[in-house]
Amino acid sequence: MDHMTEHSINRTVHQKTIVTKLTRFVLGIIILQAIIFSVILIVGGVIEQARESAFQLFHDKVTNRRDYVQREMKNSWINFDPYVSNIVEYLPMDSTSPDRFFESAVQDLIAMLRATQVTGAYVILIPEYSRMSNDLKSLPALYLRDYDPLMNSYGDDDIYMLCGPSGLAGQLKLPLDQTWLKTLNVAQADNAFIARPYQNVTTASKAAYYGYWSKPFKLSDNDVAIVTYSMPLFDKSGTLRGIIGIDLTLNYLAEYLPASELQPQDSLGYLIAYRELDERGEFAYYPMIMGGPLQQRMIDSNSALSLKNVDDNLGISELINHEGNEALYASMERIGLYQTNTPFEDEEWYLVGIMRSDYLFSYVNRIRQTLVVSLFVAILIGAIGGIIISIQMTKPIVALAKQVKEGERHREIKFEPTGLAELDALASAVESANQAMMESASRLSKIVDMFELPIGAFEMNMTMNRVYITDHFGEIIGWPEIGEHTEMTPEAFTSVLQAVFTVPEGDSPDVFEIGDRWIRFKKTDNGIGIVMDVTDEILEKRQMILERDHDALTMILNRKGFQWAFERWYASKREGEAALIMLDLDNLKGINDSYGHHWGDQYIIYAVKHLIGMASAENTIIGRRSGDEIVVLLHSFETKAIIRQHLDSFYETLKDSPMSFPNDTWKTVTISAGVMWIESDSMTYEGLLHYADEALYEAKRSGKDHYVESDRIS
Missing domain, CATH: 3.30.450 (Beta-Lactamase)
Incomplete structure (x- = not known):
């Protein structure tokens, strides 16, 4: 009896040991497969690729924004050479009577302000005694300011005079700014926008080579912060007489640096920094133009940016010196301010985009979390399944190992009945374990499906x-x-x-x-x-490109989208006749004043709808330049007469299709247009647009609601 009891105890202990070992075995298989699946994802580069994609997308956004700002600088803001040539014609040969010169030059300065779409334009004369004494205080100047250049106006009542003859302001009905002065008087610390281009001149033949972008400053304590671009002004004899230039208020410049482009909420957005040598003789980046209040709260504008390089190729760095616990990343792209071999080419500005790490790596973190959860679930399922399977297994370990080794992993194992209850039970358990191991290969895939990856x-x-x-x-x-x-x-x-x-x-x-x-x-x-x-x-990437290139109201191309589409067509192999057409809605201001801006928008949409149907889509490119200005390219027609027929038909359609307004009022949409024929590739896009714009204004002056063809030859 004692012998039988001892044998039973030993067998019980032996059975518990088998259960423990088999449970560990099954659990190890599940964990190993989970690890293999995770390694496949890691070795396959999913996480690293997601991280690189995040950096690449961040870099692309900053680069695109930098390119956009550069294009605005070169194609709009500092593209005022034709106006400088006109203004030079009015310069007297001596320093007398600056007021008469300002009276002659003011219309060209206003046109320069409008065309470049900047917030300020100025001409500053430097008399001979100031040049000899190098005293740049109390200078005769004509300084005009438009605080909202994108808001169209049919008059000049939105232009303020900051400096100049008050009589001239009264004559032109220009309001005087609250900081108005008869002559320009800037502090010594703020006169770099005058002194730098003026004092670095060596020849009068290349005035644009001495153009200078200033750092932010104020003309007076009560003025807004601005940056300026100044060029030396020579008279017809080549004598240096002063400077001419434009300004951009920092508020207006901020409109070209939308923070939401980088991050929809709580975005630090963009800042502009300049690079120079610090006290250790190393290059450092100093914030110059800051973004919104969140950025100003987290980044010290008086200290250099402390950067830890992360990706050399993409220019990505980690920003070290900032307030807050969240890691910040910066993407830096140099802004091309100057040509090479010019006096100021060593002055470098950088567009800096800043993003929080949690948003930048949100997709990477989601993949990592999914892997961790998947591994935990696999271990849990393996532990439970291993215990259940191991309890049912009673077949000898040697036979089990032999048959498992001889079988193929992807095939189900079947054992012949032995007639022995214990061995048959063990065989059944081994068959269950084999089936569980086969199912484990797809278990992680199902877990991934649960997380919708x-x-x-x-x-x-x-x-x-x-x-x-x-x-x-x-x-x-x-x-x-x-x-x-x-x-x-x-x-x-x-x-x-x-x-x-x-x-x-x-x-x-x-x-x-x-x-x-x-x-x-x-x-x-x-x-x-x-x-x-x-x-x-x-x-999402394609939607970003669509939103970048199209006007939100009319869904036609916006200003830059049209220019890119035109330049792609212009560089292609062109056939047939083509015309660039500038159109202006004649009565938009009256519609806004009478019915409100909602009906003004409907007025624009109504006009665009008819423009879209003017000709076939493959022959037409349409873009909206500003509020009431629309530009159209009609191309690939056999003759100019066919283009004229489309234009005439368009005007007839407008006359026959009045638009309904509140109170059962019907009004005909009227549009003035200027046509510039494209007959060669000798002109730039801006040149063609300029002559089409001249023809448009001729149509305005000659009665509106018709088109005028430019007599210029391209």
């Missing part, structure tokens, strides 16, 4: 001549017949991949278009690869 993975095992595929891999690449249990050789699978991934997306060689979706495909040299559905990312 469109990711698939594969491994080509050359030794076993077999391909292992995760669940939904076939659905992602558009071949649903390929599943987790599909048996394929590496050669056949490679042929499938070559047939699927044939159309790369633009400049992304690892992204391919498949039907109406875009798939990222990465493969390592050892046969492991992943696919990821990135359709949302591509569509």
Whole structure:
């Protein structure tokens, strides 16, 4: 009896040991598979690629914004050479009577202010005694300011005189600014915008080479902060007489640096910094033009930016010296201010975009969290399943190991009944364990599906001549017949991949278009690869381009979008007749005053609707330059007469289609237009636009509601 009891105890202990070992074994298999799946994602470069994509997108946004600001600088803000030539004609040959000169030059200065769409324009004369004594105080000047240059006005009542003859302001009905002075008197510390271009002149032949961008300053204590661009002013004999230039208020400049472009909420946005040597002889970046209150609260504008380099190629750095616990990243792009071999080429400004790390790496963090949760769930399921399976296993360990070794991983193991209850029970348990191990290969894929991550993975095992595929891999690449249990050789699978991934997306060689979706495909040299559905990312990128290039009200091209479309057409192989047409809605101000801006917007939309139907879409490019100014390119027509027929038909349609307004009022939409024929490629876009604009104003002066053809030859 004692012998039987001892034997039972020993067998019980032996059974508990088997359960423990088998539980650990099954659990280890589950954990190993979870780790393998995670390693596949990491080795496949998913996390690193997501991080690089975040940096690339950040860099692209800052670069695009830098390019946009540079284009505004060169094509709009400092593009005033024609007006300088006119103003030079009025310069007297001596320093007497500056008021008469200002009376002659004021209209050209107003036109320069309007055309460049800046907030200020000025002409400052430097008398001979000031030049000899180098005293730049109390200088005769004509300084005009438009605080909202994008707001169209039919008169000049929105232009203020900061400096100049008060009699001239009264004559032109220009309001005097609250800081108005008869002559310009700036502090010594703030006269760089005059002194730098004036004192660095060596020849009168290239005045634009001495153009100078100033750092922010105020003309007086009560004035707004501005930056200026000044050029030396020579008379017809080549004598240096003063400077001419424009200014931009920092508030207006901030409109070209929208913080929401980088981050929809709580964005630090952009700032502009300048680079110079610090006390240690090393280059440092100092904030110069700051963004909103959040940026000003977190970044010290009086100290150099402390930067830790993260990515040399993309110019990404981590910003060290800031308030707050969140990590900040900065993308820096140099703004091209000056030409080479000019006096100020060493002065460098940088556009700096700043983003919080939690938003920049939101997608990366989501992938990491998903992997952690997946691993935890796999361990939990493995522990529970291992215990259940191990309790049921009673077959001898040696036989189990032998048959498992002889069987194939992807095939189900079946044991013949032995007639022994214990062995049959153990065989049944081993069969269950084998089935659980087969199911574990797809368990992580199901967990990933729970978190809605469109990711698939594969491994080509050359030794076993077999391909292992995760669940939904076939659905992602558009071949649903390929599943987790599909048996394929590496050669056949490679042929499938070559047939699927044939159309790369633009400049992304690892992204391919498949039907109406875009798939990222990465493969390592050892046969492991992943696919990821990135359709949302591509569509978001395309939507950003659409919003950048189109007018929000009319959904036609905006100012810059039209210019890019025109220049692409202009650089292409052109055939037939073409015309650039500037149009201006004649009565928009009256509509706004009478019915409100909502009806003014409807007035614009109504006009655009008829413009869109003027000619076939493949022959027409339409853009909105500003509130009531629309520009149209009609191209690829056999004759000019056909273009004129389309224009005449458009005007007839407007006359026959009055627009309904409140109180049963009907009004005809009237438009004045100027036509510039494009007959060669000798002119720039700005030149063609200038002559079309001249013809437009001739149409305005000669009665409106018709078009006038320019007599200029392109």
